Amino acid sequence: MKKGYLGLWLILVLSLGIFFFISSLDSVNVFGVELKPSKMYSSLVCKSDSDSIIPPPQPKLFPQPVDTASQSILFIGDSMLEGLYPRLAAYADENGHELRVAMWYSSTSQIWGECDTLTHFINKVNPSYIFICLGANELFVKDIAEKRDKYVKNILKQIGDIPYLWIGPPNWKPDTGINKLIAKNTKKGCFFLSDGMTFDRAKDGAHPTRQSAIVWMDSIVRWMPDSCLHPIRMNLPKVKSSRAKRVYALQPKK
Amino acid sequence: MIIADILSNIGQLFLYDKSAPLIFSSGVFWLLFILFMPVYAAVKNRRWQMLLFVVAFSLYFYYKSSGIFFLLLIGTSLLDWSLSKVMVKLESKNARKLCVTISIIASLSILCYFKYANFFLSNLSVIVSHNFQPLDIILPVGISFYTFQSISYIVDVYKGRVAPTNTWLEYLFFLSFFPALVAGPIVRADYFLPQIKENHIPKRKEIYTGLWLIILGVIKKAIIADYIAQYNDLIFNSPGTYSGFETLMGVVGYTMQIYCDFSGYSDMAIGIALIMGFKLCANFDFPYKSKNLTEFWRRWHISLSSWLRDYVYIPLGGNRKGTLRTYINNFLTMLIGGLWHGANWKFVFWGAMHGAGLAVHKACRPFLDKLPSTFPVKAISWTITMTFVSMLWVFFRADSWTSSWQIISKIFTDFSISYFIPFVQVHTAWCIMMSVIIIAHALPRRFYDKMEKLFVNLRWWVKFLIFMIVVQLVIQFMSADVAPFIYFDF
Numbered sequence: 001m002k003k004g005y006l007g008l009w010l011i012l013v014l015s016l017g018i019f020f021f022i023s024s025l026d027s028v029n030v031f032g033v034e035l036k037p038s039k040m041y042s043s044l045v046c047k048s049d050s051d052s053i054i055p056p057p058q059p060k061l062f063p064q065p066v067d068t069a070s071q072s073i074l075f076i077g078d079s080m081l082e083g084l085y086p087r088l089a090a091y092a093d094e095n096g097h098e099l100r101v102a103m104w105y106s107s108t109s110q111i112w113g114e115c116d117t118l119t120h121f122i123n124k125v126n127p128s129y130i131f132i133c134l135g136a137n138e139l140f141v142k143d144i145a146e147k148r149d150k151y152v153k154n155i156l157k158q159i160g161d162i163p164y165l166w167i168g169p170p171n172w173k174p175d176t177g178i179n180k181l182i183a184k185n186t187k188k189g190c191f192f193l194s195d196g197m198t199f200d201r202a203k204d205g206a207h208p209t210r211q212s213a214i215v216w217m218d219s220i221v222r223w224m225p226d227s228c229l230h231p232i233r234m235n236l237p238k239v240k241s242s243r244a245k246r247v248y249a250l251q252p253k254k
Numbered sequence: 255m256i257i258a259d260i261l262s263n264i265g266q267l268f269l270y271d272k273s274a275p276l277i278f279s280s281g282v283f284w285l286l287f288i289l290f291m292p293v294y295a296a297v298k299n300r301r302w303q304m305l306l307f308v309v310a311f312s313l314y315f316y317y318k319s320s321g322i323f324f325l326l327l328i329g330t331s332l333l334d335w336s337l338s339k340v341m342v343k344l345e346s347k348n349a350r351k352l353c354v355t356i357s358i359i360a361s362l363s364i365l366c367y368f369k370y371a372n373f374f375l376s377n378l379s380v381i382v383s384h385n386f387q388p389l390d391i392i393l394p395v396g397i398s399f400y401t402f403q404s405i406s407y408i409v410d411v412y413k414g415r416v417a418p419t420n421t422w423l424e425y426l427f428f429l430s431f432f433p434a435l436v437a438g439p440i441v442r443a444d445y446f447l448p449q450i451k452e453n454h455i456p457k458r459k460e461i462y463t464g465l466w467l468i469i470l471g472v473i474k475k476a477i478i479a480d481y482i483a484q485y486n487d488l489i490f491n492s493p494g495t496y497s498g499f500e501t502l503m504g505v506v507g508y509t510m511q512i513y514c515d516f517s518g519y520s521d522m523a524i525g526i527a528l529i530m531g532f533k534l535c536a537n538f539d540f541p542y543k544s545k546n547l548t549e550f551w552r553r554w555h556i557s558l559s560s561w562l563r564d565y566v567y568i569p570l571g572g573n574r575k576g577t578l579r580t581y582i583n584n585f586l587t588m589l590i591g592g593l594w595h596g597a598n599w600k601f602v603f604w605g606a607m608h609g610a611g612l613a614v615h616k617a618c619r620p621f622l623d624k625l626p627s628t629f630p631v632k633a634i635s636w637t638i639t640m641t642f643v644s645m646l647w648v649f650f651r652a653d654s655w656t657s658s659w660q661i662i663s664k665i666f667t668d669f670s671i672s673y674f675i676p677f678v679q680v681h682t683a684w685c686i687m688m689s690v691i692i693i694a695h696a697l698p699r700r701f702y703d704k705m706e707k708l709f710v711n712l713r714w715w716v717k718f719l720i721f722m723i724v725v726q727l728v729i730q731f732m733s734a735d736v737a738p739f740i741y742f743d744f
Contacts, residue, residue: 004458005295011718012288038729044263140491173491204495
């Protein structure tokens with residue numbers, strides 16, 4: 001090969017080899033900086049999706065029996081709760097549950113997952129059921145599976161064995177993977193996918209209007225008996241909305 | 255079992271994957287180029303073998319980007335070349351005209367079908383109040399670029415500006431040349447065909463200048479543009495939810511993003527061609543230094559604007575038919591330029607506004623030429639030009655008219671400078687990236703010429719080290735999915 005080409009070719013080949021080698025290591029630190037590995041090794045060595053095996057037959061999970069006991073419900077999440085919780089409060093009133101709301105404006109799975117605020121509310125309220133509505137502020141985060149996985153896991157770790165239902169964000173545009181990430185981490189029947197529903201939006205183009213949020217909550221309730229892992233008594237209320245027993249409003253994190 | 259998995263994965267890597275278009279800054283292209291280079295170096299001296307090999311590689315490259323549509327490229331080239339050969343043998347002017355008309359209609363029909371059929375149907379359904387089912391059409395990548403190349407070739411042969419290539423292989427080489435195939439620069443026959451004949455063997459200096467351009471392009475596209483896009487996407491995906499200051503930053507960010515994205519990709523294309531011993535024309539010349547719109551279009555997407563000038567504006571009459579016709583011709587040319595970017599009214603509007611802006615600038619020229627060339631005058635001219643260009647990028651990027659107006663009205667009705675400090679605190683990395691690209695854009699050309707010379711003369715291991723650092727930076731900043739090149743869809 002011509003000398004000029006050989007030099008360039010060696011640059012390309014050697015660097016590719018080095019990056020391939022680095023990508024096979026767990027972590028590499030250079031002067032205290034952790035080098036992010038490329039996906040070369042994993043994309044070559046990992047089993048390809050096309051080779052999927054047929055999963056073993058699973059026992060039928062749903063529908064689960066409805067828990068008719070009165071519940072102490074904690075509803076946590078972002079500003080989407082503003083629209084949802086008055087309707088959930090109406091359901092709570094109708095069915096003898098108690099609803100407390102912890103609404104953290106502009107919050108994300110990262111914000112809830114990197115602190116113990118949820119544990120604090122769980123200790124304070126001692127809920128028997130938790131609703132979560134998070135993800136709307138991270139619809140367009142790139143690399144979300146890598147960036148937010150640990151935070152979603154930490155939220156679920158804080159919830160522990162308490163029955164829960166995670167309500168997915170009401171997408172106004174296709175997301176970059178938040179719904180997939182939540183679905184992957186939550187137990188089957190503990191995630192309600194809101195993506196694909198049609199909403200009337202408020203002026204900001206993101207939040208559903210009050211009326212649309214009522215329809216949203218009603219849809220979740222209709223979904224619960226057949227598809228939720230922990231369905232609770234949720235008879236249709238006579239009033240459109242009601243007040244929660246307590247609303248804790250947390251300001252956006254600076 | 256593991257070996258079987260590896261072989262299966264390697265196999266998948268070389269097959270067409272709709273969700274992973276082949277772009278120069280991807281790992282797959284890196285691997286393919288490593289395989290390409292030794293063979294290319296071996297056959298470079300033997301012209302016909304070189305042509306055959308590059309055409310085969312280019313068609314494979316197009317297959318990796320567009321699947322079966324590489325056959326369309328072969329078909330288009332065969333038709334154009336056959337007609338060009340027939341045309342030069344004809345003596346009757348009308349018969350020659352017929353040949354060129356058939357070729358242009360064929361090329362434009364294919365382009366219109368793939369790119370504009372659904373746009374036409376959706377507008378027709380509105381006009382006749384009928385609900386037409388959209389056609390299930392996939393747009394072949396880069397079709398707009400090679401269609402323009404094929405039109406320019408047949409017109410140039412018709413006008414006698416270039417002689418048709420002796421063989422179909424040479425023409426297919428010109429049309430499918432992979433560095434410029436999917437996103438330009440739009441190669442002109444009179445510039446490129448002589449280079450095929452010459453078959454210049456690149457010197458060491460040219461090979462490393464090519465590498466320098468690739469590195470520069472990777473920094474612009476895969477590090478800066480892809481990173482700053484993350485914030486810009488938030489603003490454009492949720493217009494109205496951010497303050498005026500944040501929205502303005504998103505608009506400024508997109509202005510730099512589209513430049514870095516497109517000029518970065520052009521740099522890579524020019525660099526790869528240079529390594530192969532071919533020169534492609536420059537596509538960008540620091541466009542955001544422009545002090546008026548006419549200058550902007552001389553510096554932005556040069557290969558397209560010069561194509562539009564030579565094959566639309568001048569045939570329409572250019573400036574030869576009076577002042578009013580000049581303005582109208584300018585406007586129509588930009589309208590077509592806008593439509594070229596996509597089958598959407600927003601692109602038509604974007605083009606029309608640029609056309610109107612150019613006409614206004616031309617009309618004001620007698621007055622503007624009298625102004626002194628002082629710093630305040632230059633600063634005001636630059637500010638007006640950049641404001642106009644940036645605001646029009648909003649229409650170019652936003653999903654709908656409503657979103658565009660929401661973004662613009664937010665900037666003008668909800669602006670507060672008090673957001674500046676918190677914004678910098680929260681988006682520090684984004685601000686650093688933006689500062690870097692703004693400063694880099696403001697530097698004079700001679701700075702880049704000096705850097706280029708310096709890089710070429712560096713020792714081999716230093717170049718190797720620089721390349722390694724740049725690739726690691728790409729990995730550090732890389733998004734989960736490589737952001738597709740903005741101009742890929744055009």
